[in-house]
Amino acid sequence: MTLLTKRFARMSPAARREALTFYVCILPWLLGFIIFVAYPMFRSLYLSFTNYQIGRTPIWIGMANFERLVRDGNFWQSLKVTALYTLGSVPGSTILAIGIAMLLAQKVRFVSVWRTIYFLPSVVSAVAVAVLWSYVFNPEYGLINSLLALVGIKGPGWVTSEDWALPSLIIMSWWVIGGQIVIYLAGLKNIPNEFYEVADIDGAGPWTKFWRITVPMLSPTIFFNLVIGFIGALQVFEGPWILSGGRGGPNRATLTYMMNLYKQGFELGSLGYASALAWVLFVIIIILTALIIRSSSFWVYYEAKR
Template sequence: MNKSKSTLLHREALDGWLYASPWIIGFFLFTLGPIVASFVLAFMKWDLVNPPRWIGLDNYLRMFNDSVFWSSLKVTAIYSCFGVPLNLFGSLILALLCNQKLRGIEIFRTIYYLPSVVSGVAIGLLWKWLFDPTFGLINYLLSLVGIEGPMWLASETWALPALIVMGLWGVGGGMVIFLAGLQGIPLELYEAAELDGANRWNKFWQITIPMLSPVIFFNLIMGIISSFQTFTYAYVMTGGGPNNATLFYVLNLYYNAFLYLRMGYASALAWFLFLVILALTGLVFKSSPMWVYYESEVKGR
């Protein structure tokens, strides 16, 4: 009995490793190996044609003296500073609206959610057409209310705001997560608050927001990570222009790696991006005890 049990356990351990092996092998091939390679590459100069040359910290030094690098960082930071909070706010408002008990509410949820599901080049082209300065829908609608719309993607000032506006079309993704959070708030909390004479405003700030704070936290982290990796829309719609006004960080990285074939420099760019994302998400994590409220904290008391 004992012996068969131990062979069974042995068998299980063997199977466990075997079944997990696709990911474990993949981890070494596509994650750990490339991480090490990228780290080393960042200290080299290599155009894929001539042999790589060790140049120490030059790539990093060059990066900090490169005005294009700083402008791409600025573009990405501005995009995130406006885009992430606007998206967070917009998806929360939509979720609150969609949480009403109205007949046919599912239809509205579907309409709001749909744009966040479709992505890619087709959507980029659609928005390029919507933003067309003379024949596009957006400037037509603006003209109806007497506003002469800007040149949008062709304007240095308006290209980045245009991409932020476009990002708002995708707030449905965050909305669905918020909705799930809203539906998880026990109704007794609201009933108890009503007995204590709380009005709508009080209930929103004292119950809804604290109970949703873990979801806000999650959406904030995901928002920061994805906005710092913006690539496809900028590539398809503006190519980084006009005059680098929408040259996002990753777009600059892509051009350096695959257009100018600066493999070492682009690797250094990738590592710096990683550090920026790590620092920002770390900051949010650090601040979370101050504003994120977990139910279990109360239960523990």
């Protein structure tokens, strides 16, 4: 603070006025940041150490929420479900998106038409996607099992089967990759064509070109999307909620972390415990992000600053 006032004192009147204008301009965001970001973060950290039922006052109970959490079967189940979902959804959709983006980068005709088609599922709401797939996955008259029946295969029970419910969610997530395709396509277009031309002269095959040029040049984009993808997948809610009718079933097979958090906080009214869950998720996300960033020095290639 004193540093700031000192700097202000040294400024010219014009610069001082400009600085003031800056603060006035960003005031809405700053207020919003304080009220809806900074305060809630600290508040929920505090609440995670309290017993706080909806409509009551929070009572400090120390680590009790976290001790409860370690013994809570739903917590571990939801963590397992979310981890499996993330491990299925993120790498799968990344590979698919890069693959499709690479096809689109082959100077195909009507790129915008293809892009529109691939982006369409990503435009509609997660709720509509889940409602649609609840029909597609219907074991008796859904699209998938109807098509399988036409070739004489009896399809599984999908969302109604304990073994197939989570894979169903993962498959559904692979359908919504339009955003990633667009990003990877733009990333691929940024790779200078000369790199490939030089490689051609050196007689490099497509495989070598992919691993030696495409992947390194695309790695910053992949890195960024992986981080975003992991953060998003760890918070998945709408799909499992709709497909399991809000129950996380069958037999908790689709009880994701956010579903458990919502149930604890808003169905059972334990806001303190839910805050503890939220902070544990936050810490998991921070650790995971840090790990990806740490590992990035091994596989992300940054062009030397020019």
